[in-house]
Amino acid sequence: GAVVSQHPSWVICKSGTSVKIECRSLDFQATTMFWYRQFPKQSLMLMATSNEGSKATYEQGVEKDKFLINHASLTLSTLTVTSAHPEDSSFYICSAPTRDETRNTIYFGEGSWLTVV
Amino acid sequence: DAKTTQPPSMDCAEGRAANLPCNHSTISGNEYVYWYRQIHSQGPQYIIHGLKNNETNEMASLIITEDRKSSTLILPHATLRDTAVYYCIVRVRRDDKIIFGKGTRLHILP
Numbered sequence: 001g002a003v004v005s006q007h008p009s010w011v012i013c014k015s016g017t018s019v020k021i022e023c024r025s026l027d028f029q030a031t032t033m034f035w036y037r038q039f040p041k042q043s044l045m046l047m048a049t050s051n052e053g054s055k056a057t058y059e060q061g062v063e064k065d066k067f068l069i070n071h072a073s074l075t076l077s078t079l080t081v082t083s084a085h086p087e088d089s090s091f092y093i094c095s096a097p098t099r100d101e102t103r104n105t106i107y108f109g110e111g112s113w114l115t116v117v
Numbered sequence: 118d119a120k121t122t123q124p125p126s127m128d129c130a131e132g133r134a135a136n137l138p139c140n141h142s143t144i145s146g147n148e149y150v151y152w153y154r155q156i157h158s159q160g161p162q163y164i165i166h167g168l169k170n171n172e173t174n175e176m177a178s179l180i181i182t183e184d185r186k187s188s189t190l191i192l193p194h195a196t197l198r199d200t201a202v203y204y205c206i207v208r209v210r211r212d213d214k215i216i217f218g219k220g221t222r223l224h225i226l227p
């Protein structure tokens with residue numbers, strides 16, 4: 001079935017550095033992808049919508065200069081956390097919808113754990 | 118904001134049917150009911166979805182009330198591996214954005 005893959009699964013970075021997380025749709029094209037973050041014991045919070053070939057759309061309260069999103073191809077979206085700080089430590093998850101009418105579901109990546117030290 | 122209400126947690130004995138309720142009293146005529154689950158430290162997994170008819174697949178059954186204001190996800194024979202947070206979501210089929218509520222934390226008891 002459709003698979004969405006994230007890389008890396010976990011990453012540790014120093015405070016002040018930037019870190020990039022990739023989200024790939026492996027067997028389908030995704031003109032739109034979504035990025036979520038999740039803190040321990042909380043639900044997923046939608047951060048932004050990644051649009052292939054155009055600017056991302058950010059949810060209210062999410063800093064677009066801090067969380068850079070690039071959707072350069074129909075199978076790849078990247079989230080870059082710039083100048084990371086410990087409070088950015090979280091579980092980041094991407095998702096992508098299929099256009100297959102027989103399935104019509106949104107698939108989620110495995111998630112990426114970010115720890116900023 | 119999420120358009121659904123779910124109990125925060127439930128327990129179910131292993132081997133028994135787990136029935137997870139969801140209220141969506143403001144659902145629109147073109148909105149589907151979707152269920153996802155999230156096992157600890159993993160991305161959400163699609164379970165099932167429906168519009169107004171009851172649905173069944175290899176994972177679960179979805180029962181939607183006639184007025185569509187509530188639904189129940191049924192896991193027929195719960196196992197320990199079904200321990201997860203279950204999210205009930207309503208969305209228009211072509212609206213891909215998913216807004217998650219708090220979900221139900223299901224504990225399967227041995």
